[in-house]
Amino acid sequence: MKGNARIVESLNELLTLELTAVNQYFVHSKMCENWGFTKLAAKFREDSMAEMKDAEDLIERVLLLEGVPNVQRLGSVVIGENVPEQLQLAAETERSALKLLQDIIAACEEEDDDNTRVFLEPSLREEESHLDWLETQIELIRQVGEQNYLAQQI
Amino acid sequence: MYVCLCLGVGDKKVREAVEAGARNVSALGRETGAGTDCGQCRPILERMIDQHTTGGPDEGERSDR
Numbered sequence: 001m002k003g004n005a006r007i008v009e010s011l012n013e014l015l016t017l018e019l020t021a022v023n024q025y026f027v028h029s030k031m032c033e034n035w036g037f038t039k040l041a042a043k044f045r046e047d048s049m050a051e052m053k054d055a056e057d058l059i060e061r062v063l064l065l066e067g068v069p070n071v072q073r074l075g076s077v078v079i080g081e082n083v084p085e086q087l088q089l090a091a092e093t094e095r096s097a098l099k100l101l102q103d104i105i106a107a108c109e110e111e112d113d114d115n116t117r118v119f120l121e122p123s124l125r126e127e128e129s130h131l132d133w134l135e136t137q138i139e140l141i142r143q144v145g146e147q148n149y150l151a152q153q154i
Numbered sequence: 155m156y157v158c159l160c161l162g163v164g165d166k167k168v169r170e171a172v173e174a175g176a177r178n179v180s181a182l183g184r185e186t187g188a189g190t191d192c193g194q195c196r197p198i199l200e201r202m203i204d205q206h207t208t209g210g211p212d213e214g215e216r217s218d219r
Contacts, residue, residue: 076195079159087156
């Protein structure tokens with residue numbers, strides 16, 4: 001089924017962001033594991049896998065719309081050197097994803113592509129919940145202190 | 155955060171080098187190694203130099219996507 005070119009290009013843009021996030025969260029997870037913060041490592045790993053699943057769904061959608069999934073592009077993979085930095089950078093990535101998703105959903109409305117809009121809406125909620133979790137962690141660190149927070153992540 | 159993943163150079167080290175007088179990407183590369191492998195971080199390095207010289211917002215608060 002031939003899709004709208006503008007929508008296909010936007011989906012590829014989102015695919016780039018998802019693939020970048022997969023790598024970012026995966027490395028964050030492995031760094032946390034290496035430091036002994038096993039709980040955070042598990043959470044980052046789970047998020048990385050969730051972004052990979054999103055990438056899979058996007059690739060399928062682009063193919064269904066007869067586009068070419070662009071897996072060549074990757075954004076800057078921003079890796080934090082410590083846990084608070086990792087959480088901040090992950091929150092930035094989620095904010096970018098949310099903004100892009102909102103823009104694409106608006107474009108879907110303009111181009112009368114209801115199916116792609118419906119396809120994207122669960123991702124919007126998922127990214128929102130990721131961002132909410134990250135903001136909670138950042139706030140926890142602010143309130144209880146970095147050491148107290150990290151002691152709970154072992 | 156790591157600015158240059160190829161050489162494992164963090165923003166702190168880059169900022170220190172800029173403060174110590176590195177005013178272009180080549181000089182930063184000589185001082186820290188940053189930007190001398192794949193080169194993908196060179197635009198970020200340029201921005202960090204600009205921010206230092208013009209007193210713009212901190213790289214940690216950027217959104218470059």
